[in-house]
Amino acid sequence: xxxxxxxxxxxxxxxxxxxxxxxxxxxxxxxxxxxxxxxxxxxxxxxxxxxxxxxxxxxxxxxxxxxxxxxxxxxxxxxxxxxxxxxxxxxxxxxxxxxxxxxxxxxxxxxxxxxxxxxxxxxxxxxxxxxxxxxxxxxxxxxxxxxxxxxxxxxxxxxxxxxxxxxxxxxxxxxxxxxxxxxxxxxxxxxxxxxxxxxxxxxxxxxxxxxxxxxxxxxxxxxxxxxxxxxxxxxxxxxxxxxxxxxxxxxxxxxxxxxxxxxxxxxxxxxxxxxxxxxxxxxxxxxxxxxxxxxxxxxxxxxxxxxxxxxxxxxxxxxxxxxxxxxxxxxxxxxxxxxxxxxxxxxxxxxxxxxxxxxxxxxxxxxxxxxxxxxxxxxxxxxxxxxxxxxxxxxxxxxxxxxxxxx
Amino acid sequence: xxxxxxxxxxxxxxxxxxxxxxxxxxxxxxxxxxxxxxxxxxxxxxxxxxxxxxxxxxxxxxxxxxxxxxxxxxxxxxxxxxxxxxxxxxxxxxxxxxxxxxxxxxxxxxxxxxxxxxxxxxxxxxxxxxxxxxxxxxxxxxxxxxxxxxxxxxxxxxxxxxxxxxxxxxxxxxxxxxxxxxxxxxxxxxxxxxxxxxxxxxxxxxxxxxxxxxxxxxxxxxxxxxxxxxxxxxxxxxxxxxxxxxxxxxxxxxxxxxxxxxxxxxxxxxxxxxxxxxxxxxxxxxxxxxxxxxxxxxxxxxxxxxxxxxxxxxxxxxxxxxxxxxxxxxxxxxxxxxxxxxxxxxxxxxxxxxxxxxxxxxxxxxxxxxxxxxxxxxxxxxxxxxxxxxxxxxxxxxxxxxxxxxxxxxxxxxxxxxxxxxxxxxxxxxxxxxxxxxxxxxxxxxxxxxxxxxxxxxxxxxxxxxxxxxxxxxxxxxxxxxxxxxxxxxxxxxxxxxxxxxxxxxxxxxxxxxxxxxxxxxxxxxxxxxxxxxxxxxxxxxxxxxxxxxxxxxxxxxxxxxxxxxxxxxxxxxxxxxxxxxxxxxxxx
Numbered sequence: 001x002x003x004x005x006x007x008x009x010x011x012x013x014x015x016x017x018x019x020x021x022x023x024x025x026x027x028x029x030x031x032x033x034x035x036x037x038x039x040x041x042x043x044x045x046x047x048x049x050x051x052x053x054x055x056x057x058x059x060x061x062x063x064x065x066x067x068x069x070x071x072x073x074x075x076x077x078x079x080x081x082x083x084x085x086x087x088x089x090x091x092x093x094x095x096x097x098x099x100x101x102x103x104x105x106x107x108x109x110x111x112x113x114x115x116x117x118x119x120x121x122x123x124x125x126x127x128x129x130x131x132x133x134x135x136x137x138x139x140x141x142x143x144x145x146x147x148x149x150x151x152x153x154x155x156x157x158x159x160x161x162x163x164x165x166x167x168x169x170x171x172x173x174x175x176x177x178x179x180x181x182x183x184x185x186x187x188x189x190x191x192x193x194x195x196x197x198x199x200x201x202x203x204x205x206x207x208x209x210x211x212x213x214x215x216x217x218x219x220x221x222x223x224x225x226x227x228x229x230x231x232x233x234x235x236x237x238x239x240x241x242x243x244x245x246x247x248x249x250x251x252x253x254x255x256x257x258x259x260x261x262x263x264x265x266x267x268x269x270x271x272x273x274x275x276x277x278x279x280x281x282x283x284x285x286x287x288x289x290x291x292x293x294x295x296x297x298x299x300x301x302x303x304x305x306x307x308x309x310x311x312x313x314x315x316x317x318x319x320x321x322x323x324x325x326x327x328x329x330x331x332x333x334x335x336x337x338x339x340x341x342x343x344x345x346x347x348x349x350x351x352x353x354x355x356x357x358x359x360x361x362x363x364x365x366x367x368x369x370x371x372x373x374x375x376x377x378x379x380x381x382x383x384x385x386x387x388x389x390x391x392x393x394x395x396x397x398x399x400x401x402x403x404x405x406x407x
Numbered sequence: 408x409x410x411x412x413x414x415x416x417x418x419x420x421x422x423x424x425x426x427x428x429x430x431x432x433x434x435x436x437x438x439x440x441x442x443x444x445x446x447x448x449x450x451x452x453x454x455x456x457x458x459x460x461x462x463x464x465x466x467x468x469x470x471x472x473x474x475x476x477x478x479x480x481x482x483x484x485x486x487x488x489x490x491x492x493x494x495x496x497x498x499x500x501x502x503x504x505x506x507x508x509x510x511x512x513x514x515x516x517x518x519x520x521x522x523x524x525x526x527x528x529x530x531x532x533x534x535x536x537x538x539x540x541x542x543x544x545x546x547x548x549x550x551x552x553x554x555x556x557x558x559x560x561x562x563x564x565x566x567x568x569x570x571x572x573x574x575x576x577x578x579x580x581x582x583x584x585x586x587x588x589x590x591x592x593x594x595x596x597x598x599x600x601x602x603x604x605x606x607x608x609x610x611x612x613x614x615x616x617x618x619x620x621x622x623x624x625x626x627x628x629x630x631x632x633x634x635x636x637x638x639x640x641x642x643x644x645x646x647x648x649x650x651x652x653x654x655x656x657x658x659x660x661x662x663x664x665x666x667x668x669x670x671x672x673x674x675x676x677x678x679x680x681x682x683x684x685x686x687x688x689x690x691x692x693x694x695x696x697x698x699x700x701x702x703x704x705x706x707x708x709x710x711x712x713x714x715x716x717x718x719x720x721x722x723x724x725x726x727x728x729x730x731x732x733x734x735x736x737x738x739x740x741x742x743x744x745x746x747x748x749x750x751x752x753x754x755x756x757x758x759x760x761x762x763x764x765x766x767x768x769x770x771x772x773x774x775x776x777x778x779x780x781x782x783x784x785x786x787x788x789x790x791x792x793x794x795x796x797x798x799x800x801x802x803x804x805x806x807x808x809x810x811x812x813x814x815x816x817x818x819x820x821x822x823x824x825x826x827x828x829x830x831x832x833x834x835x836x837x838x839x840x841x842x843x844x845x846x847x848x849x850x851x852x853x854x855x856x857x858x859x860x861x862x863x864x865x866x867x868x869x870x871x872x873x874x875x876x877x878x879x880x881x882x883x884x885x886x887x888x889x890x891x892x893x894x895x896x897x898x899x900x901x902x903x904x905x906x907x908x909x910x911x912x913x914x915x916x917x918x919x920x921x922x923x924x925x926x927x928x929x930x931x932x933x934x935x936x937x938x939x940x941x942x943x944x945x946x947x948x949x950x951x952x953x954x955x956x957x958x959x960x961x962x963x964x965x966x967x968x969x970x971x972x973x974x975x976x977x978x979x980x981x982x983x984x985x986x987x988x989x990x991x992x993x994x995x996x
Contacts, residue, residue: 141925334969
């Protein structure tokens with residue numbers, strides 16, 4: 001007994017020396033927090049690399065939480081700071097022209113058959129080994145592992161003395177990549193500014209979004225206000241900025257499925273769920289005919305998915321579910337997973353996996369139902385690590401089952 | 408030197424002096440006469456049998472492994488940078504779980520079965536590392552001749568249990584003590600070694616530990632899986648399983664002829680010890696106080712006592728049960744050269760001659776059969792074997808770390824230990840796909856399951872080194888096959904529907920060996936792509952793919968079985984030159 005206690009004591013002492021740093025990227029690292037600088041928003045951490053000690057300074061932004069002496073602290077979420085337009089411009093001018101830190105170590109990797117003169121009209125036939133645009137479309141865009149190579153390729157073209165038209169196109173595409181791939185708003189804005197993009201151009205709305213993301217909503221609104229005619233994408237931006245009324249208003253002006261879909265998203269984001277539902281249903285109920293039938297059908301697919309998710313997750317509320325046992329299923333790793341949910345007196349009494357074909361599930365089959373019962377719903381339930389597909393399927397099936405009984 | 412450990416009988420000359428047996432002895436006697444006379448042997452047998460069962464059903468049961476999300480302690484700058492940059496640490500829960508549970512090696516009994524290492528070493532002409540353990544056990548058995556069979560062998564203990572439960576109640580099949588069969592084991596041993604000399608490994612069919620391992624694998628494993636994980640996860644049986652089970656049931660059924668019939672007359676692993684007994688330093692001896700009561704002859708489970716009560720030294724396992732029943736304490740276990748007050752030999756006469764005419768005939772016939780059998784095994788593999796020179800022949804995907812195919816077939820003892828340790832039964836027993844030569848060897852069935860990125864169990868539990876014991880660091884880069892996408896059937900490639908199951912799985916496993924390509928994009932009048940058209944489709948990066956088969960499992964499970972969209976998985980792993988890393992080091996430790 002005594003020795004055990006002593007051992008526990010020593011173990012506690014040993015543990016107290018190793019703090020845990022939970023990184024924003026999901027990894028956890030052991031180290032010793034030497035300094036927590038709230039002003040500079042950095043942590044100085046000492047890591048023991050197999051005997052040798054190394055110090056690193058880590059910005060708050062890349063740390064989720066730290067556990068020091070057994071006490072876990074979630075680092076204050078970076079408040080979205082509000083900047084003046086002048087400050088935003090200064091930030092863009094400072095960061096924009098610099099290279100991202102990965103740029104030097106990224107290799108230039110593209111097929112030798114690629115025509116770097118990148119003619120504006122791609123010509124007949126689709127050839128992703130010849131046409132730069134088609135190469136980006138087919139091979140760079142879908143693979144996050146190639147995004148940095150994509151930026152490198154564009155800089156390579158830019159360095160090869162292109163004519164003015166090509167230079168403008170490449171500049172815009174570099175901005176676009178910083179925006180789409182890396183959410184690097186300062187650089188995206190700088191490159192778009194270099195290309196002289198205004199709101200009348202295709203990426204103008206994205207430039208406005210950069211201003212908002214960098215800290216000045218006013219700057220974005222000013223930019224939008226200057227234009228008489230706003231592109232469809234503006235609805236999305238207004239919605240994201242929580243200017244929901246303006247987004248809805250604009251969608252009414254447009255009066256077409258794509259606009260309603262975006263307005264639905266805006267309402268959903270703002271928590272105006274009934275309106276969101278109405279917009280999605282309006283999209284779904286539009287007859288898909290005429291020249292734009294294909295496009296309308298695609299939008300309807302998106303609306304249906306949004307509506308399903310809305311019903312299952314945002315509108316799901318066990319207090320509105322009638323007593324009873326509900327069964328539903330969802331696709332897991334190996335096949336359908338069937339879940340039976342028992343509701344009594346506005347409470348989830350039991351969640352059981354009744355049928356499954358899973359091979360690899362660890363504790364997901366018991367852990368996830370337990371979480372659902374504890375949280376009395378599917379919101380905020382995490383799929384068990386390394387069994388996410390199984391866990392997500394249980395969550396989805398439970399949500400679907402609950403939706404059956406919704407009054 | 409006296410090695411006695413039996414519990415002598417409590418006979419006293421004067422009846423009045425006789426004390427009632429103590430409590431312990433009463434318990435032992437209730438269990439049975441063999442327990443009362445040599446309890447130590449029964450205890451060792453029990454311990455060994457339980458160890459064997461624990462190593463099979465617990466150590467080689469991978470499902471106790473749970474992924475951990477504990478904080479990592481990086482060992483180098485590079486590892487730290489990778490963690491900070493968001494690279495997911497490579498999981499190791501399966502490998503860690505096995506290492507943690509392996510208090511004794513999972514393949515301990517396979518390693519000490521001398522025929523396993525001996526025949527694989529001969530067949531592959533290489534130093535098999537388990538030869539060392541076999542050497543140690545043979546050395547031990549110079550002191551306790553055939554002690555392996557009497558004390559350690561789990562198959563022997565199982566046969567004892569079978570006799571205790573079934574055999575002693577079913578008398579109708581009993582045969583006489585003597586017969587033409589008494590020396591079969593030597594001829595089987597000779598035959599398997601001759602086959603091994605030809606490079607054909609058939610000892611796994613007959614040697615003790617592989618027989619019981621396979622028996623438990625095909626009988627016990629499905630039951631364990633069925634009850635603990637679900638019957639849908641039990642691997643379906645084929646002819647190969649049936650043959651192995653028939654062999655196993657046959658071995659037990661031989662116990663109906665005589666107790667331990669298999670061990671005494673048939674088992675070639677036992678024959679190795681019988682031959683090694685020539686070098687024994689200890690043996691059972693009978694003193695001249697023997698009253699010829701025959702109690703020892705009746706109780707000896709190995710028929711190792713001649714009619715004159717002296718010892719058949721090639722069969723005696725030194726179990727010492729006879730010592731415990733001898734009313735006059737005439738039996739002693741001493742060094743071979745002990746001559747103190749021994750009983751006269753051949754009294755009563757044994758009628759045994761060194762080598763009579765009949766003996767010579769049976770020796771000649773047996774040897775001839777053994778040579779023929781060994782040669783026939785070789786001929787059979789030529790006619791109906793793996794056909795390695797033919798590129799069109801069936802080439803199974805082997806476990807990661809397997810030696811090249813030719814050596815693999817020579818070194819794999821077909822014990823099935825790797826199937827048991829393999830999470831999700833990625834490894835299946837081969838049937839007759841490679842003819843007779845590949846029977847019961849492990850092959851990857853990726854339609855059933857893919858190889859776990861955090862597991863290296865198969866190599867760790869392989870007793871012969873046919874699958875090399877790779878550290879996880881090496882295993883995760885060792886190619887066992889290559890995945891290829893069928894562009895005609897793959898749903899997005901064929902333009903049918905969106906699907907990215909294989910890519911998701913490969914990414915989740917950490918290999919990142921399948922990337923996307925955009926296909927079937929529609930273009931507008933200017934030739935520019937229309938947003939939202941086409942699909943992203945999988946492309947395998949050959950330099951990153953290790954052929955784990957997780958992609959195939961998913962495509963088969965969902966697109967074939969669940970949704971019925973395909974007849975076969977659209978991404979399939981296959982082995983062959985240039986697709987796998989298989990090395991053979993003759994000096995491998």
